[in-house]
Amino acid sequence: MTWLKQSKEQRSDGEALLRSLDRSLATIEFAMDGTILDANPNFLALMGYDLEEVRGRHHRMFVEPGVAESEAYRDFWQDLKRGHYQSAEFKRIGRGGREVWIQATYNPILDRHGRPVRVVKFATDVTDETRRNADFRGQVAAVNKSQAVAHLAMDGTLLDANDVFLRLFGYEREAVVSQHHRIFMEPAAVEGWDYASFWQKLRAGEYQQGEFKRVAHGGREVWIQASYNPILDRDGRPFKVVKFATDVTATKLRTADFTGQFEAISRSQAVIQFDLDGVVLDANENFCDAMGYRVGDIRGHHHRMFVEPAYAASREYDEFWQRLRRGEFFSAIFERVGRNGRKVSIQATYNPILDMNGRPFKVVKYATDVTLNMEARARAVGATAQTLSNVQSVAAAAEQMSASVSEIAGVMVRSKMAVDTINGEAEVADHAQMRLRQAAQSMDGVVQAITKIAEQINLLALNATIEAVRAGEAGKGFAIVANEVKNLANQATVATSRISEEIAAMQGVSDEVADTLASISKGISSVQEFVTQAACAIEEQSAVTRDISVSMQNAAVDVRSIGEGLAAWA
Template sequence: MGVFNFLNGEELKIAKHDSLLKSNILKASASNLLVIDKSGVIHYHTPAFLRMTKAYPKDFTVNDGESSLSGKHIDDIANGASSSENLSYLLTHTSGDKHLVSLAEHGFCVSASTITIDENGTQLYVTEWQDNTENKRNKGMVDAIMRSQAVISFTTDGEILSANDNFLSAMGYSESEVVGKHHRIFVDSDYAQSEEYQQFWKKLKSGDVHSGEFCRINKQGEEVWIQATYNPVFDDNGDVDYIIKFASDITAQKQRNADYEGQITAINKSQAVIEFDLEGNILNANENFLAAMGYSLSEIKGQHHSMFVDPSYKLSAEYAAFWQSLKAGEHSEGEYKRIAKGGREIWIRASYNPIFDSSGKPFKVVKFATDVTQDKLKNAYFEGQINAISKSQAVIEFDVDGTIITANDNFLNTMGYRLDEIKGKHHQLFVDEETRQSESYQRFWSELKEGNFFSGEFKRVSKAGKAVWIQASYNPIEDMNGNPFRVVKYATNITEEKLKNAYFEGQLNAISKSQAVIEFDLEGVILNANSNFLAAMGYTLDEVKGKHHSIFVDPAFKNSPEYAAFWEQLRQGVYASGEYKRFNKSGKPVYIQASYNPILDQNGTPFRVVKYATDVTGRTLAVESIKSIMASLTDGDLLKTIEEPLEGDFKVLGESINHFIGELRDTIVKIHTAVETIDTASNEIATGNADLSSRTEQQASSLEETASAMEELTGTVKLNAENADQAKGLASQASEVASEGGKVIEQVVHTMGEINDSAQRISDIIGVIDGIAFQTNILALNAAVEAARAGEQGRGFAVVASEVRTLAQRSAEAAKDIKALISASVDKIGDGNVLVNKSGETMANIVTAIKRVNDIMSEIAAASSEQATGIQEVSNAVVQMDEMTQQNAALVEQAAAAADSMRQQSGELAQRVSVFKVGSSRKPTQNADIQSLNGSKALPKEREVPKQRMKALNPAAPDASDWEAF
């Protein structure tokens, strides 16, 4: 028992010791720990948490003297509308993540974890509180750095972990393109392999910070200069965890500094430089200045600037003001006259530049100067020349993109503008819209901008919108580096000359289009020829150029004194024109109407011959052919025609002449034939006259018999006409009766239709009565059922209902019988209606037929009347024919005498036409009249009935055709 007590005592001591140790640790802890239960009651807190609550009195309600918060509720000490809500959130989220709890004034990062304190599973919540203000301040600083600087992080081996947008933008990469890659992608390949680069990363890995200016390479392979620090970040064990770099892109600044240094170096090499203090005392000077002024540095150092100026200027107020303005920090530049060693006068182009210290105050003056003495002299010479040019020519200046800088009066007067109207405007003001939009115009200014010179004739547009032609040169002016910075145009107005030339060119072009043109030198050597000439002669330009004119003439004429004299006259400036015979490439003659025109130079001396020609070969050949044919016609020769092909209007003339000769030849042949035919016809006419006399007597006898027959026929026809009139009257009466019958039938058809409609309506009414009987039957049945339900009380009502039902059934049956009879009547009425319709159609056909008979009888009556009239006219005609027969006998005797005279005249005509040569093979085509004369005898033509009479006798029906034959 004692041992047991001893053991319990030892365990108790150990437990107390552990409890005391843990309590002291928690009291000494700087952690702000708060232990609460699920309901929010505080069970424990560290002294640090109590101190924190007192440090934030607006966020926590705790008395100054309180040493413990145990037993209080969290809501009682935490101020802020959202504290309990945040507490509930913390109680249900015990993953250990930090969450923001916003109290009245400050925010706190709170992390919660759950502990179990007994066997029953009772849980408490241990929360750790941290002031989030410092974190927010630190985060703001980090955010500011991330916004303003390029930031990238690496592993200690140089592998990229992340990069912000500033860094990625500066280097031209996206984040996915760099993460996981090594830092060496940003450096030159040679530097990446160097020992220096390896040491750089070793030092970073060991914890050394690196800062400075670094040259890096972006994605495009371009150099990027950065001001950067590489900062090792340590973990809790003091080991380097990763490297973070903060950088600023200083590429532009680096380039500017390099540019400044280069400029200063270049200036020292190319210009004279001297430095002064603010009082004007010389501090230093470079070799260029000393050489220009003829001094050594020791001779001028410490001396005043006034040693370089004229004594009178040295004592002037202007000189004192000059240094006063420099002393005030004002810049001065221009061309200055200075005095070199020995009193030599020189001109310098210089700038006096006050140099400022870090506080913005000037502390010295640096002068950059160039000796322009020779340039000054040259400029004076050039200025004199330019003034002279400006007086005689139009001058305008542009910058290299075409903007107008200035223009002289000659240019302004030419274009009609004032200087203020064009200054600052673009050159396109002077060109038309088409030129302004053209590619050649854009290229024109692009090439001027590149320093290319242009000269020539240009069309421009004045203020009034008129075309102005100028002879101009566009001259790019280059600076000392050879770069164009201005364009000067010198121009002369050639508008009047251009108009004259255009007029002359238009005339020459018109001549060249319509005529053959060739040019020779004074020896006759061909210089040029147009397409008209070459086409006429069958050559190409290469075949004639450089050859002598003699290739176009025959050898005999080429070697003649006449041909030599011809060219001698031209060399003396004598004009020649006329019709000339020349020979083409094929050796065929070509006739031309031409003028040879010596062209004189400004001294009146011939230097070229231009020939204008028109090909008249067709005309000449046509005239010769026509002359020959006319001579043959004069001799009576009709066998010759124009065989050569003619051209143009002469072709039509030649064809007309050939046609005329052919027609004339045919006419003569026909006359020959007609004469022979007339002679034969004369004999036939004599024979025919005798035959005609005999027939005339026979005709007279026949006419007497015809007249007698016509009298009998007249009586018969009159009787037919009277009978036809009576038949016409009867037919009219039959037509009227048939029409009345047709109307009656129409009324019957209409009445039958109305009867049919009435029967149909009666059938419909019976159907309604049948329906009512059916409904009554249903109602009686319902009443009987209701009466049966009522028992004894409804028995009398049931008897009535039964009677009503019986009557309804009988009414229904009667309605059915009536409906059947009505339906049968409707069917019979329909049949009767069909028969009546057919009767109507039959009556209509009868009416039509009777009308047709009436019309025929009318036509027969009219025809009979016409026949009577016609027979009377025939009778009259027979009498006239008898009289004409007597006259024909006399005419036969006259025809016999005429035939004899015709035979004599035909003999004379045959003698006349025998002088023409027409050939023996041609046979004329005889016309219808000659053919009839060559036949055995002419048959008399059948007499035609006059058209008016044919119309009058036209029958009403085909049966009258016998009258037409008669």
């Protein structure tokens, strides 16, 4: 009775266990040939059928046709017929071809003689989990194809690494497995506190992510974008670290280059950033200094705060921002307004920045303060205008001087002709004076002859007087005649003497005239030489003056062009 009671209790416990399993699991029973005998509601709901739709049909209705015809499927049932237990994750097909994954056990039920008489299958729906796992496996496979992956023990020892990691660092797997992570570090970095803290955080289960500088085989520098991921066990304790890394060395170098260039620009130029509506996002110190603001004074304000109100309200200004929003680039000298209305001139470029799809998303402006240059240029334009006026005045004066010099040259030519005429006439007068002198000399000879005759007559008169005295009374008349002759001789002597004096005076005057004519001739020769030299000099001066006039006209044209260029560039 005790045995029967125990047997009954055991059957009761077994039935209770089966009922419990039936409530929680998907259960189905098969004959040993695979024909369906029964199925509980959990199974039917899982596969999407009613009991009448599956009872009496073969198990192959739940598998893909290719699987049902396979040798592995036949072996699967042969093993069950031999009483072998089957447990695994299986892919099955529900109503409408829906894919169902189950974690199942196929349990052969034995009779009293140990022979299998039917098969009971207990299953759990793991479709979602299987899909998640498949997704995880796919992601891991994809990551392994594209990223460097390394598995590290909590003490930093390398457990494994994929091919991408090994290629990146230039090692064979055997050379790095069981080595410490420090082989990828610079010695100085290994000794630092940051590296020790890095591993302390990982051992505490803290995720580490960032850009890291590492050392590959042969000391080659490598930059990686990496995440160090502590993997937790069921109790939430980290037991290893998986590292996912991407080689960003080339990008890092490009970024360093770009950053260096941008920092260099920021140090030397005024930089401000706007959104596409013109609202200020940020500005560097150079820009704030140029405009007289602090960055907090302008951030969030519209660009129109830097322009004249009339221009800000104009269609031109609206079109300016519309064109920037379309991605158009602007470069020019702009007049802007700083703090307290101060005028500021800037040489600036407005550069639309494009996103990954080539669409503008902000505008960066690079500018240089050229206010002093523009003021100097304005002064230069004014000075150029004044210079142009002066040059034009000088050119006009040069033209007038050229005309005057030409007129003087004509006068000097005529003066030379007049002097040449005077010189000729002086030579004629000199020749006449010489003839006069010769005539005076000739007259002096005549006077001398007359004087001698007068002396002879006077001597004859004296002799006649003597003879008349000797003749007495008979010679009285002759004496009277002799006396008259003597008087005439005396008068002739006196007249001749006066003539001689006059001739001598005329000779003196003639000598003075000769000397004067000689001085005049000499002076005329000097004047003639001077006039000739002056005429030549004035002719040369006239040519030079004409060249100066032409040069000044050309200079006026050049200065006008410079002034127009400065005004246009301003």
